[in-house]
Amino acid sequence: MNKQRTLISLIAVGCFAACQTGQDNMQQKDIRLVTLAPGHFHAALVQKSMYPEVDSIVHVYAPEGSELNAHLALIDQYNTRADDPTRWEEVVYQGDDFLEKMLTERRGNVVVLAGNNQHKIDYISQSIDAGLNVLADKPMVINQAGFSALEAAFANASKNGVLLYDIMTERYEINTMLQKALSQLPDFFGGLATGSADNPAITKESVHHFFKEVSGNPLIRPAWFYDTKQQGEGLVDVTTHLVDLVQWESFPDQTIDYQNDIQLVGAKRWPTLVTPEQFTRSTGLDVVPAFLSETIDGNGNVAVFANGEINYVLKGVHAKVSVIWNFEAPQGTGDTHYSIMRGQYANLIIRQGAEEQYKPVLYVESTGERTAQAFEEALAAAIKQLGETYEGVAFESLGDGRYRINIPSSLVTTHEEHFAEVTKKYLSFLQSGSMPDWEVPNMIAKYYLTTKALEEAQTVTP
Incomplete structure (x- = not known):
């Protein structure tokens, strides 16, 4: 009723x-x-x-x-x-x-x-x-x-x-913003490498968890979240963010024509096994619903095809994105992100592991194309230039041509805060009556790639 x-x-x-x-x-x-x-x-x-x-x-x-x-x-x-x-x-x-x-x-x-x-x-x-x-x-x-x-x-x-x-909340993560900004300084970065299928020029990897906290409280997932027919497989879910970032960072403000600018090299998928106890903890349900019966293995686990990898070429540049879903992060950790952009003079790397206390950190590494002194001078000039927009950003040497980019807390925002940033951007579009010319074709290109990759991966037995 x-x-x-x-x-x-x-x-x-x-x-x-x-x-x-x-x-x-x-x-x-x-x-x-x-x-x-x-x-x-x-x-x-x-x-x-x-x-x-x-x-x-x-x-x-x-x-x-x-x-x-x-x-x-x-x-x-x-x-x-x-x-x-x-x-x-x-x-x-x-x-x-x-x-x-x-x-x-x-x-x-x-x-x-x-x-x-x-x-x-x-x-x-x-x-x-x-x-x-x-x-x-x-x-x-x-x-x-x-x-x-x-x-x-x-x-x-x-x-x-x-x-x-x-x-697309990840466009507003400060390490990603700085990774993009540094890659767009040719005197420092030297332009994005072409790469290969075995060694892509840009790689993005994301690890997520089914059980987590949101706004300070345990997140209860609806049962359909574990049904890939309703939620979607990993290849078409979180990878949407990763594919978006590859486009946004590598070819900013450029229109991508999916029919001519994207070549799918390969894609694969594999399941995460969620035990009955984990399913109950996550959903609050004592019984796995009938619509998930086809996904239950011999031990009663729900097999969720939440993991995947896409290798492709974008405007002549080799890229790879991958996503992994575990049930729960170890105590004190959370979702993680890894990203590398390889250039002629520098590699720009975001890590979020134990060394970084599970917080994203941007590193810069010399490729050896310049002397150590010349590279550090170029980095100093680049950081000075970025400081006009991102006040307080600095760098410190870690030795052997590696540097850590230090970001003041005033520039750091949380994943939940990024939703307000996206909404503000969208509201500005509504007020002006239009979006940048590249936004719509690039959204179309993004979803072409994810859905095409899923179609190909589903033809291969995992």
């Missing part, structure tokens, strides 16, 4: 009605969010901060259940925290017809999507067709059929004058 729960006062309702005037004028404070079927905590992280351009009233449309309750609990946590609380007022519609209700009522003009990836492209397409802007968590699609629908959605977004964008 459909139910509607209203969490705002009549005064707020009156304010919302008044705010509907001038709906299409994005220059005024009438950007109004609609959260659709929030099945992932990333939907709530968009609202961990307030934005001057955005109305404080957010309409939520979702089926009844624990996923909606968890979303609302996070919003309430942000509203009631002691330090800089938010002021969101959630108006909730619960019912199986939540999508139709959202499209009929049109209570907002920006749809926020983070949840079940099996249905996400349908939600995107229908929202775009209805003339609504969409800010979607990754991945927007998880297979080649979805990719075709995504291409059509982008075409319809252009026709309808709305903006479709995905949430």
